[in-house]
Amino acid sequence: xxxxxELRHLTYFNVLAEELHFRKAAERLFISQxxxxxxxxxxxxxxxxxxxxxxxxxxxxxxxxxxxxxETDILFSQLDYIRVQLKKIGEGKRAALRIGFIGSAxxxxxxxxxxxLNRKHPDIDVSLxxxxxxxxxxxxxxxxxxxxFVRQQQAPAGLSLQKISEEPFALVVxxxxxxxxxxxxxxxxxxKENFILFGRDYxxxxxQLVMSIFSDCNFIPRVHHxxxxxxxxxxxxxxxxxxxxxxxxxxxGYDIPVRFIELNRIRxxxxxxxLWNPASRNPGIEALLELTR
Amino acid sequence: xxxxxELRHLTYFNVLAEELHFRKAAERLFISQxxxxxxxxxxxxxxxxxxxxxxxxxxxxxxxxxxxxxETDILFSQLDYIRVQLKKIGEGKRAALRIGFIGSAxxxxxxxxxxxLNRKHPDIDVSLxxxxxxxxxxxxxxxxxxxxFVRQQQAPAGLSLQKISEEPFALVVxxxxxxxxxxxxxxxxxxKENFILFGRDYxxxxxQLVMSIFSDCNFIPRVHHxxxxxxxxxxxxxxxxxxxxxxxxxxxGYDIPVRFIELNRIRxxxxxxxLWNPASRNPGIEALLELTR
DNA sequence: TCTATCTGATAACTCATAGTTATTAATTAT
DNA sequence: ATAATTAATAACTATGAGTTATCAGATAGA
Numbered sequence: 001x002x003x004x005x006e007l008r009h010l011t012y013f014n015v016l017a018e019e020l021h022f023r024k025a026a027e028r029l030f031i032s033q034x035x036x037x038x039x040x041x042x043x044x045x046x047x048x049x050x051x052x053x054x055x056x057x058x059x060x061x062x063x064x065x066x067x068x069x070x071e072t073d074i075l076f077s078q079l080d081y082i083r084v085q086l087k088k089i090g091e092g093k094r095a096a097l098r099i100g101f102i103g104s105a106x107x108x109x110x111x112x113x114x115x116x117l118n119r120k121h122p123d124i125d126v127s128l129x130x131x132x133x134x135x136x137x138x139x140x141x142x143x144x145x146x147x148x149f150v151r152q153q154q155a156p157a158g159l160s161l162q163k164i165s166e167e168p169f170a171l172v173v174x175x176x177x178x179x180x181x182x183x184x185x186x187x188x189x190x191x192k193e194n195f196i197l198f199g200r201d202y203x204x205x206x207x208q209l210v211m212s213i214f215s216d217c218n219f220i221p222r223v224h225h226x227x228x229x230x231x232x233x234x235x236x237x238x239x240x241x242x243x244x245x246x247x248x249x250x251x252x253g254y255d256i257p258v259r260f261i262e263l264n265r266i267r268x269x270x271x272x273x274x275l276w277n278p279a280s281r282n283p284g285i286e287a288l289l290e291l292t293r
Numbered sequence: 294x295x296x297x298x299e300l301r302h303l304t305y306f307n308v309l310a311e312e313l314h315f316r317k318a319a320e321r322l323f324i325s326q327x328x329x330x331x332x333x334x335x336x337x338x339x340x341x342x343x344x345x346x347x348x349x350x351x352x353x354x355x356x357x358x359x360x361x362x363x364e365t366d367i368l369f370s371q372l373d374y375i376r377v378q379l380k381k382i383g384e385g386k387r388a389a390l391r392i393g394f395i396g397s398a399x400x401x402x403x404x405x406x407x408x409x410l411n412r413k414h415p416d417i418d419v420s421l422x423x424x425x426x427x428x429x430x431x432x433x434x435x436x437x438x439x440x441x442f443v444r445q446q447q448a449p450a451g452l453s454l455q456k457i458s459e460e461p462f463a464l465v466v467x468x469x470x471x472x473x474x475x476x477x478x479x480x481x482x483x484x485k486e487n488f489i490l491f492g493r494d495y496x497x498x499x500x501q502l503v504m505s506i507f508s509d510c511n512f513i514p515r516v517h518h519x520x521x522x523x524x525x526x527x528x529x530x531x532x533x534x535x536x537x538x539x540x541x542x543x544x545x546g547y548d549i550p551v552r553f554i555e556l557n558r559i560r561x562x563x564x565x566x567x568l569w570n571p572a573s574r575n576p577g578i579e580a581l582l583e584l585t586r
Numbered sequence: 587t588c589t590a591t592c593t594g595a596t597a598a599c600t601c602a603t604a605g606t607t608a609t610t611a612a613t614t615a616t
Numbered sequence: 617a618t619a620a621t622t623a624a625t626a627a628c629t630a631t632g633a634g635t636t637a638t639c640a641g642a643t644a645g646a
Contacts, residue, residue, distance in 0.1 A: 003632085004300065004301065004304075005300060005372075006299045006300050006301060007298060007299050007300050008297065008299060008633085012391045012452035021593090022593080022594060022595095023592090023593080023594085031633085031634065031635090032634060032635060032636080033593095033594075033595095033597075034594090034596080034597095034634080034635080034636085035633065035634045035635075036634095037594065037595065038595095038632095038634085039633080039634095041595095047376065047379045047380070047383070048380050049377070049380060049382060049383025049384075049385055049593090050383060054593095054594070054595090055593095056593075056594090056641065056642055056643090057592080057593060057641095057642060057643070059465060059593095059594085063382050064379050064382040064383045067378060067379065067382055067576075068375065068379060070574060071371075071574070074373075074574075075371065075375075075386040077369070078364075078368065078371075079298075079368075082361065082364050082368075083340065083406075085360060085364075086340045086341070086342045086357050086360065086361060087340070087341050087342060087357050089342060089357040089360055090340070090341055090342025090343060090357045091342075096468050119360065141572060141593090157453050158451065158453070158570070158571035158572045160450055160451070212618080232514070277572075278450035279434060279451045279570075281363060281364070281367075283360075296603090301604085314622090315622080315623060315624095316621090316622075316623085324604085324605065324606090325605060325606060325627080326622095326623075326624095327605080327606080327607085327623090327624075327626095328604065328606075329605095330623065330624065331603095331604080331605085331624095332604080332605095334624095345625090347622095347623070349612065349613055349614090349622080349623090350612090350613060350614070350621080350622065350623095351622090352622095361629090384639085409607045560600080
């Protein structure tokens, strides 16, 4: 008579909400269409709300259905997270940490931090994931990531931030460019050059920081945005496509014939930060934070 | 052969984790003990981790079990939340907002904000809940509350804060006390009096703010902490138990023979703030925030 | 207009498994 | 010893998820 909502209902709902077609959804779920119909109706009765609008020749989500879809997406991603963590803990590990990082941090601090973490807490499993700045922010908010190493100085809403390191920016120019560290005076010397920069969609925070370098010397550069990795930028500079501004530490680890000019006299510096979600209950979070402060 | 994890498993697990006794837990679930035994074992197989340690005469949670208990608690509170919201949306409402507030805010801004919210968005259902400051913070983090009206100026980790209003503090003294607004010079005049203040456990932020008033005039008061409402404090003052420091607006709405002396010359002011969890997806949140900025 | 085809809902079946009762084995308390 | 606990095991029952077959309504094409 009075059933209970089960994960089965929510799984079926979730697939139907994507397919919006009972037969196709049933197929994807490896069950028959009448079975799906019945489970969905049950769910609607249990929630006391209509989830799908069934037209004569179409199926649509109602407002309630749209809301539930968003919620079940989150619910299932949490269940996945629970599964992963439980598996680890069951194997005697303390936790699994999912760490994201931007490419430009891979050479510098990350290896050191991971080494120390593993030595102090060998019972914490770490998985690494190279991701753009803003992608890490959304992943952290969706609980798809436990930590993010990003280049920004302000904590986005809902996340906590800790400064890891700071370094000057550097100009990247072709190896045989007339300007070098000795005769460099101002960015104005590059008025006629193209600047290859990371696009705003990569990280708005980082973008605005770099743009403020130009506005500080009252100079509007010709900009060519690229959302690619350091190596590609160096290659573009080498080929004479323009000059770039990157964090100075990027010069380590690459062997490309380009010249780096450190911008020591400007106020802007590139800050590498650690981001995490303070709402997360992952026991590994405390362990890593402890190492970095 | 290969089952699926269902909410049934998690519900049973959750109750057993509380009872730590198969027969008692089964009783609470209105099922038989062997049925529970089997479902729990299935869950352990499905997760690939031992959840309970069965001794000869006791049942204990393993590390994995402790972790899962914390997670399922959250999961079920989210399911409750989904149920409530869906019910509302199904009835044509847009959302349900659960608002917490401290007693001292009930007279001032809250009625106004709620009136404007209801006029602009009649499709949002509001439920109100008077709660101490810190209780609101934990409720917000646990997704038991959508908004909190609190007296503090810094956002706790994981929450966003918006300033609503600011007002001076006021001294509350008995009606026939020798000190009044005219001859009041400094808090030092109350060196021999008892101060009735909210305890630190009520809100650490508020507590430190009030204590900084004393440290600013290099004076360590005799303090008597109370975690009660304004009316009780006024009653205590009236009866000569001591003097109090409260936000000035509290004088409105009460009819107790006590005298208020506004502390306009000190730097500390009491700030009423709106707190919310930026991770929440409640569509009503945007609507209320829009009204307050 | 008559088919052919596609949609989801309905009805009646079957079968997997949640939950049952009865019992065991091992402990502790009296 | 005996009684009273505990959880696990075995064998049974019955509920309801999932099945097949079919219907009813809509659309599109000939």
